[in-house]
Amino acid sequence: MPTVSSPSTISSLASITIPKVRCFDPANSSPAGFRHRRRSMNHDDCSPESSVSNGSVTVATDSPTPPPPPIADMKIVTGEAGYVLEDVPRLTDYLPDLPTYPNPLQDNPSYSVVKQYFVNMDDTVAQTIVVQKNSPRGTHFRRAGPRQKVYFESDEVHACIVTCGGLCPGLNTVIREIVCGLHHMYGVSKVLGIEGGYKGFYARNTITLTPKVVNDIHKRGGTILGTSRGGHSTSKIVDSIEDRGINQVYIIGGDGTQKGAAVIFEEIRRRGLKVAVIGIPKTIDNDIPVIDKSFGFDTAVEEAQRAINAAHVESESIENCIGVVKLMGRNSGFIAMYATLASRDVDCCLIPESPFYLEGPGGLFEYIEKKLKEDGHMVLVIAEGAGQELLSESMRTMHQADASGNKLLQDVGLWISQKIKDHFARTHKMAINLKYIDPTYMIRAVPSNASDNVYCTLLAHSAIHGAMAGYTGFTVGPVNGRHAYIPFYRINERQHKVVITDRMWARLLSSTNQPSFLDPKEVARKKIEETHEPETSHDQPEVATAEQNGVEHLPKI
Numbered sequence: 001m002p003t004v005s006s007p008s009t010i011s012s013l014a015s016i017t018i019p020k021v022r023c024f025d026p027a028n029s030s031p032a033g034f035r036h037r038r039r040s041m042n043h044d045d046c047s048p049e050s051s052v053s054n055g056s057v058t059v060a061t062d063s064p065t066p067p068p069p070p071i072a073d074m075k076i077v078t079g080e081a082g083y084v085l086e087d088v089p090r091l092t093d094y095l096p097d098l099p100t101y102p103n104p105l106q107d108n109p110s111y112s113v114v115k116q117y118f119v120n121m122d123d124t125v126a127q128t129i130v131v132q133k134n135s136p137r138g139t140h141f142r143r144a145g146p147r148q149k150v151y152f153e154s155d156e157v158h159a160c161i162v163t164c165g166g167l168c169p170g171l172n173t174v175i176r177e178i179v180c181g182l183h184h185m186y187g188v189s190k191v192l193g194i195e196g197g198y199k200g201f202y203a204r205n206t207i208t209l210t211p212k213v214v215n216d217i218h219k220r221g222g223t224i225l226g227t228s229r230g231g232h233s234t235s236k237i238v239d240s241i242e243d244r245g246i247n248q249v250y251i252i253g254g255d256g257t258q259k260g261a262a263v264i265f266e267e268i269r270r271r272g273l274k275v276a277v278i279g280i281p282k283t284i285d286n287d288i289p290v291i292d293k294s295f296g297f298d299t300a301v302e303e304a305q306r307a308i309n310a311a312h313v314e315s316e317s318i319e320n321c322i323g324v325v326k327l328m329g330r331n332s333g334f335i336a337m338y339a340t341l342a343s344r345d346v347d348c349c350l351i352p353e354s355p356f357y358l359e360g361p362g363g364l365f366e367y368i369e370k371k372l373k374e375d376g377h378m379v380l381v382i383a384e385g386a387g388q389e390l391l392s393e394s395m396r397t398m399h400q401a402d403a404s405g406n407k408l409l410q411d412v413g414l415w416i417s418q419k420i421k422d423h424f425a426r427t428h429k430m431a432i433n434l435k436y437i438d439p440t441y442m443i444r445a446v447p448s449n450a451s452d453n454v455y456c457t458l459l460a461h462s463a464i465h466g467a468m469a470g471y472t473g474f475t476v477g478p479v480n481g482r483h484a485y486i487p488f489y490r491i492n493e494r495q496h497k498v499v500i501t502d503r504m505w506a507r508l509l510s511s512t513n514q515p516s517f518l519d520p521k522e523v524a525r526k527k528i529e530e531t532h533e534p535e536t537s538h539d540q541p542e543v544a545t546a547e548q549n550g551v552e553h554l555p556k557i
């Protein structure tokens, strides 16, 4: 039988990484019971915006990561053979006397046909599925899905949905499926849409969302609720939640949004409110850790193919022509990497994780010359965050940030195009033609494709089941193909990035034949560095399993 471990047991566990723990102050820990007090706050507006003005500032401040919860607030359960469950909070952690009700799904004709519909309360999902004979069982997350008992009566639920950060294909599908799922599965009719991101809680109107209102929205790109960056004022947001009587908050957004959701949850818990806070990860950059991949990513990669095709057609038709395509990817180059791998027309892919250089042996210019001599054309794909250190050297760096504190990047596509043109003009080696294609917003403003739509539906349903079952303070997402509830601190502890010592990047290098731009010493250093990163050790073996089994499915991305 698993046991809840004490902090001392936890720190002795070798198989999990506990984030650094800040001092535990009992005075600030969870309240003992339901409290009606409120609005005593003035200390917690941790929006990066509070340090900036007008959405554009002179000092870049990437969103600060909220500190991990005190270890006493982390729900770590250990079991035999190195089993560890990193559990998510539940409303009953701080409201122990909440009543439960039978799940109305058991009377739902559509779902009653399922043999074992309710998830076993002990079901968990393993974070690492490639193991050796003597491996410890390792970290697990609570399996998502419907529970036999729920903590909300249908007519008691007042849910709200908010979308924050940049656009992403599938936002409308998630909104639709939350509204319809709540309605059809749990008989919930009160769902409010918060307009314009976090600041909409206190500065904008709301929309009443019904299955009829959302019926067709999955066919449209964008978000019917609107979105924004900045404006995260925890106290004002929680005041608004309290004032409106909202008790389920569905927050759809990227890494910044999930950090915001974590502090909203902490404040709700501090106030002792019966309000479930659920994060649904959204990012076309795919930069959220732990989960297999984020919704909209597949659609974005598919859409990027159109730009790459155009670059290929153009470059093939004109002598010594280079097609340059810039794709999104601020800190993580997954879109560029997968678009390149999918296309097979790309000769060089540059991403933020893999530094490159222009001049000299092994440099980009030398490779371009070689390609043009051999084939008479080439396609170069560059992620927007690639080579930013080179741009800073050659341009006056502005160090500006957006309203959320994300560093504003220089246009690397224009920069590299100009550099290539200058190089060939200067060296008189050959006359070249360069076509620059920048499909930036086109790949994220489209509606989600069929598989993303199904994925969004599952995310929405998992989120709803979790909230109804009284879980809170979690992000939902697939871990090794199974949907799970993941504590906010695990999602927020780092950004998911392409690991350039993984096989996937090697596959890319071998498909394009481009230089790695790394000297062997650098590769050795990176290997050591990445072996010590917890997530890498999770990523690596997974690829191996697929291969060992002779199955070439997409590994964790």
Ligand SMILES: Nc1ncnc2c1ncn2[C@@H]1O[C@H](COP(=O)(O)OP(=O)(O)OP(=O)(O)O)[C@@H](O)[C@H]1O
Pocket (backbone or CB within 6 Å): 046, 047, 048, 049, 063, 064, 065, 066, 164, 165, 166, 167, 197, 198, 199, 228, 229, 230, 231, 232, 253, 254, 255, 256, 257, 258, 259, 260, 261, 263, 282, 283, 284, 285, 403, 404, 406
């Ligand atoms: N550390 C933080 N604490 C509280 N709120 C935050 C934090 N970081 C970002 N936010 C808030 O989250 C919202 C979205 O953040 P951001 O603009 O960085 O987008 P995102 O969610 O990361 O999405 P994406 O980058 O994929 O477009 C903003 O309203 C911002 O104020």
Ligand SMILES: O=P(O)(O)OC[C@H]1O[C@](O)(CO)[C@@H](O)[C@@H]1O
Pocket (backbone or CB within 6 Å): 166, 167, 254, 283, 284, 285, 328, 329, 330, 384, 402, 444
């Ligand atoms: O111009 P916006 O709307 O701030 O969004 C741009 C950013 O959003 C993303 O799509 C997601 O973070 C990045 O790739 C990109 O840098």
Ligand SMILES: [Mg+2]
Pocket (backbone or CB within 6 Å): 165, 254, 255, 256
């Ligand atoms: Mg982000």
